[in-house]
Amino acid sequence: MALNFTPSVHQGANVLKKRREDKKNTSERAQIKWLPQKRQLTFLKACGLSFPFRYYIDENEEGLPKIFKRPDEDMPSGIQEPKAKVIGYGGAAGGGKSDALLMSLFAGILANPGAKCGFFRREYPQLEGSGGAIMRSKEIFADFPGAKWNGTQRAWTFTSLNNGIITFNHLKQEDDIYNYQSQQFDYIAFDEATQFLRKQYRYLVTRLRATVKGVFPIFMLATNPGNIGHAWFKKEFIEIGPPEEPHTVMVEQNPPRYEKHIFIPAYLDDNIILEDRDPSYRSNLENQDEVTRKRLLKGNWDIHAGQFFPKFSRNIHVVEPIEIPHYWRRFITVDYGLDMAAVYWIALSDMGFYYVYRELHQPNIALSDLADEILSRMKPPEREMISYIVIPPDLFNTRKQETGKSGRQILVENGLSGYGLRMADNRRVEGWRLMREYLKPIDDPFHDGDGEPDKVARILFFRGHVPKIVSHIPMLQHSELDANDVDNEPHHITHGPDSIRYFLMSRPPLKSLTEKQKEKIWKKRKKRTEPLYEETGY
Numbered sequence: 283m284a285l286n287f288t289p290s291v292h293q294g295a296n297v298l299k300k301r302r303e304d305k306k307n308t309s310e311r312a313q314i315k316w317l318p319q320k321r322q323l324t325f326l327k328a329c330g331l332s333f334p335f336r337y338y339i340d341e342n343e344e345g346l347p348k349i350f351k352r353p354d355e356d357m358p359s360g361i362q363e364p365k366a367k368v369i370g371y372g373g374a375a376g377g378g379k380s381d382a383l384l385m386s387l388f389a390g391i392l393a394n395p396g397a398k399c400g401f402f403r404r405e406y407p408q409l410e411g412s413g414g415a416i417m418r419s420k421e422i423f424a425d426f427p428g429a430k431w432n433g434t435q436r437a438w439t440f441t442s443l444n445n446g447i448i449t450f451n452h453l454k455q456e457d458d459i460y461n462y463q464s465q466q467f468d469y470i471a472f473d474e475a476t477q478f479l480r481k482q483y484r485y486l487v488t489r490l491r492a493t494v495k496g497v498f499p500i501f502m503l504a505t506n507p508g509n510i511g512h513a514w515f516k517k518e519f520i521e522i523g524p525p526e527e528p529h530t531v532m533v534e535q536n537p538p539r540y541e542k543h544i545f546i547p548a549y550l551d552d553n554i555i556l557e558d559r560d561p562s563y564r565s566n567l568e569n570q571d572e573v574t575r576k577r578l579l580k581g582n583w584d585i586h587a588g589q590f591f592p593k594f595s596r597n598i599h600v601v602e603p604i605e606i607p608h609y610w611r612r613f614i615t616v617d618y619g620l621d622m623a624a625v626y627w628i629a630l631s632d633m634g635f636y637y638v639y640r641e642l643h644q645p646n647i648a649l650s651d652l653a654d655e656i657l658s659r660m661k662p663p664e665r666e667m668i669s670y671i672v673i674p675p676d677l678f679n680t681r682k683q684e685t686g687k688s689g690r691q692i693l694v695e696n697g698l699s700g701y702g703l704r705m706a707d708n709r710r711v712e713g714w715r716l717m718r719e720y721l722k723p724i725d726d727p728f729h730d731g732d733g734e735p736d737k738v739a740r741i742l743f744f745r746g747h748v749p750k751i752v753s754h755i756p757m758l759q760h761s762e763l764d765a766n767d768v769d770n771e772p773h774h775i776t777h778g779p780d781s782i783r784y785f786l787m788s789r790p791p792l793k794s795l796t797e798k799q800k801e802k803i804w805k806k807r808k809k810r811t812e813p814l815y816e817e818t819g820y
Contacts, residue, residue, distance in 0.1 A: 314422065314423070314425065315422060315425070316381065316422050317337055317338060317339050317349065318332075318335050318338050318382070319339045319340065319378055319552060319554065319555065320338055320339070320340045320552065321378070321548045321552035321553075322381065322382040322385075322548075322552075323335065323352075324546055325369070325371045325382050325386070325546045325548070326385070326386060326389065327365075328364065328369050328526070328544055328546055329389075329500055330362035330363050330365070330498060331361065331362075331364075331386050331393065332358065332362075332389075333358045333359065333360050333361060333362070333389070334389050334392055335352070336351060336357060337350065337351055337352065338350055338352065339554070339555065340554070341554050345554075346554075347554050347555055347558060360393060361394070361496070363498055364500045365528045365542075365544050366500075366529075366541075367499075367500060367501065367541050367542050367543075368487070368500070368501045368502075368503070368518075368541055368542070368543045368544075369501070369503070369543075369546065370505070370515065370518075370519035370543065370544070370545040370546065371502065371503070371504045371505075372505045372506060372546075372547070372548050372581070373506065373507070373547045373548055373549060373581025374506065374548065374550050374577075374580060375506055375550065375578040375579070376549075376550040376553050376556050376567075378548065378552065378553045378555075379504035379548060380473055380504065381418065382504065382548075383401065383471040383473055383504050384415060384418065384419055384448075384471075386471065386502055387399040387469050387471055388422075388448070390468060391440055391443050391446030391447075391448070392443065393496070394446075394468065394494045394495075394496050395440075395443040395444035395446055395494070396445060396446050396493070396494045397446050397447075397468040397469065397493065397497055398446070398466060398467050398468050398469075399446075399449070399467060399468060399469040399470070399471070400462075400465075400467045400469070400471070401449070401451065401471050401473065402452065402470065402471065402473065402478075402486070403415065403450075403451075403474060403477075404452060404453060404454060404474065404477040406452040408452070408473075408474070409436070409450050409452065415450060419438060419448070426440065426442075427442045428440050428441035428443065429441075429442075435449070436449060436450040437449040437450065453486075456479055456481065459482050459486065462486065462489055465489055466491050466493050467490055467491075467493075467499075468492055468493055468494060468497045469497075469499065469500060469502070470486055470502070471502045471504070472486075472501075472504070472505075474504070474506070474509075475503035475505040475515060476505045476506070476507070476508060476509040476511035476515050477505075477511060478510075478511050479510065479511065480514035483501075483503070483511070486501070487501055503515070503519075506577060506578055506581070507577040507578075507582060507585075508574075516753075517753075518531055518533070518543055520545060520583045521752070522543055522545070523746060524745075525545045525547050526544065527544065528542045528543070528544045529542070529543055529544070530542055547581060548581075549580075549581055550563070550579060572592065573585055573589075583596075584596060588760050589756065589758070589759065589760075590714070590759060590768050590769075591717075591718065591721055591755055591756060591758060593718075593723060594755050598737045598738060599721065599739050599741070599742055599743055599752075600743050600744075600745050600752055601637075602744075603639065603746070603747055604637075606637070608663075609632075610629045610630055610632070611629070611630045611667075611669050612628065612629050612630075612664070612667045612668050612669060613627070613628045613629075613630070613668065613669055613670060613671070613672070613788075614626070614627055614628075614656065614668055614670075614671040615628065615671070615672040615706075615781045615782065615785035615788075616652075616656075616671065616672065616673045616674070616781060617674060617777045617778070617780040617781035617784065618649065618673070618674055618677060618689070620646070621646070621773070621774075622643070622644070622645050622646075622774065622777045623642065623643070623644050623645075623647050623652050623777075624641075624643050624750070624751075624777035624778045624780070625642035625652070625655075625781065626640065626641055626748065626778070626781055626782060626785070627640035627641075627659075627660075628785060633727060634740070635738070635740060635742060636720070636740060636742070637741075637743075638742070638743045638744065638748050638751065638782070639748070640659060640744075640747060640748065641747065641748040641749070641750055641751060641778075642656065642659060643777070643778065649677075649689050649692040649693055649696070650692055650695075650696045653692070653693045653696035653697045653698050654697065656698065657697045657698070669702070670703070670704050671698065671701045671704065672704050672706050672784045672788050673689070673690065673705070673784075674706050675705050675706060677689030677690050678690050678705050690703055704788055706784035706788065707784070707787035707788065708784070709787070710767050710783075711764070711766045711767055712787070713783040713784070713786065713787050714768055716786050716787060717779070717782065719740070720739065720740040720741040721740075722739060722740075723737040723738070723739055724738060724739065724740070725737065741782075741786070750778050751778040751779070751782065753775075754776075754779060755778075755779055755782075757775050758775065758776070758779060
């Protein structure tokens with residue numbers, strides 16, 4: 283089936299008159315009033331379903347929508363294997379998510395006539411009405427040959443495509459999942475996925491199977507940050523690694539089961555049609571409270587109501603790993619309890635920035651074993667670089683009943699002698715206040731002077747090396763008993779932040795650099811990086 287897509291861009295641009303050049307396996311020509319925008323095309327590529335779309339929409343030099351043709355090398359001849367089994371899409375509001383889901387299902391049927399597809403919202407009224415997926419589907423599919431709408435069954439049947447079907451479904455109650463116990467879908471799409479419980483999403487994954495030869499079954503989830511499913515979506519799609527790359531994710535623990543997941547971010551900036559049609563949409567989002575604004579406008583997954591560190595941002599505080607110079611001072615900080623040990627390795631740059639570069643997060647570990655684990659994570663040269671190790675006060679004072687020794691003594695006897703074990707300053711309010719200062723965004727001192735400087739912070743975290751602390755810092759809440767303190771629940775997320783707090787309290791007072799000091803550091807850095815030999819440039 284070859285399609286002749288003829289979108290009309292509303293600013294008065296010419297109607298696209300070019301037709302698909304590839305006429306292989308063409309049985310008929312059909313009109314459909316939709317073209318992907320650039321970010322939607324990226325999502326369709328991840329699904330392996332971009333083949334029907336020779337053209338896409340992007341901004342021209344004036345910032346207006348323009349139709350572009352895909353290069354021949356970027357144009358697949360048919361369906362491709364998807365990049366992952368489960369594909370997340372979205373982030374900010376207005377990213378064109380619902381359209382992308384509808385057209386991915388349609389492209390699946392186009393490639394595999396007879397395929398069965400399910401489009402899900404949490405409640406049925408969300409499917410209906412202005413802006414609902416059902417009304418939007420009628421605008422897109424109504425003119426397609428053989429497309430028949432059944433209002434009773436809430437389903438499209440495409441008779442010209444071997445009766446391929448798209449049904450519109452809801453899961454209002456948790457146990458509504460069992461209404462689909464005997465059903466099978468080649469493709470499933472969850473719109474506003476964070477409105478669903480993880481149990482609902484995982485159960486529907488079991489309904490995913492190929493009913494037509496040649497199908498690559500995939501599960502697609504489009505959403506914004508927030509709502510009841512925020513935590514599970516963030517864990518399985520945002521925290522797994524860089525976006526637009528497939529990652530292997532553990533989805534069940536007993537027994538362990540793994541899937542490939544990928545996340546394709548989308549922002550309001552990506553929907554140039556909406557921005558051009560309704561310029562007030564952006565201002566409406568900008569006028570919301572801080573939490574709503576950052577979630578819906580920026581696609582920020584790390585902000586929520588009651589958040590203790592609302593300035594924490596992956597775009598600022600999480601950096602790509604670098605090779606740490608041998609002359610940077612290094613430290614280790616430990617929080618220890620019977621339920622969890624949280625250990626971090628931190629390096630201090632010559633510019634005064636702290637880089638958290640390694641993490642050990644282990645439950646139910648004895649102190650003697652913890653000492654072994656700490657040593658095992660370091661090669662001998664690095665062991666000589668550690669300036670000191672910060673440990674909790676109770677490891678100095680508490681005598682273990684079974685050994686009659688303090689925790690500090692156990693650590694020393696098991697290999698951590700000579701590391702200058704320091705007692706942590708355990709003042710909570712003062713510690714959190716200091717940590718907020720270190721996390722405060724500041725202008726990048728390496729800014730070259732052109733345009734607005736990027737933001738950095740005094741403490742930074744290596745991407746992919748310290749996932750627990752990057753996840754747990756933005757989850758911390760204000761205590762109901764003391765607004766200046768962190769809530770101790772959920773307890774498992776407090777160990778890493780406590781460990782970082784101990785370390786920061788061990789450092790000298792935070793000072794801002796004067797312009798003269800910055801200039802002096804720049805000169806030193808420039809001299810250190812100058813080539814030794816003019817002939818070679820090295």
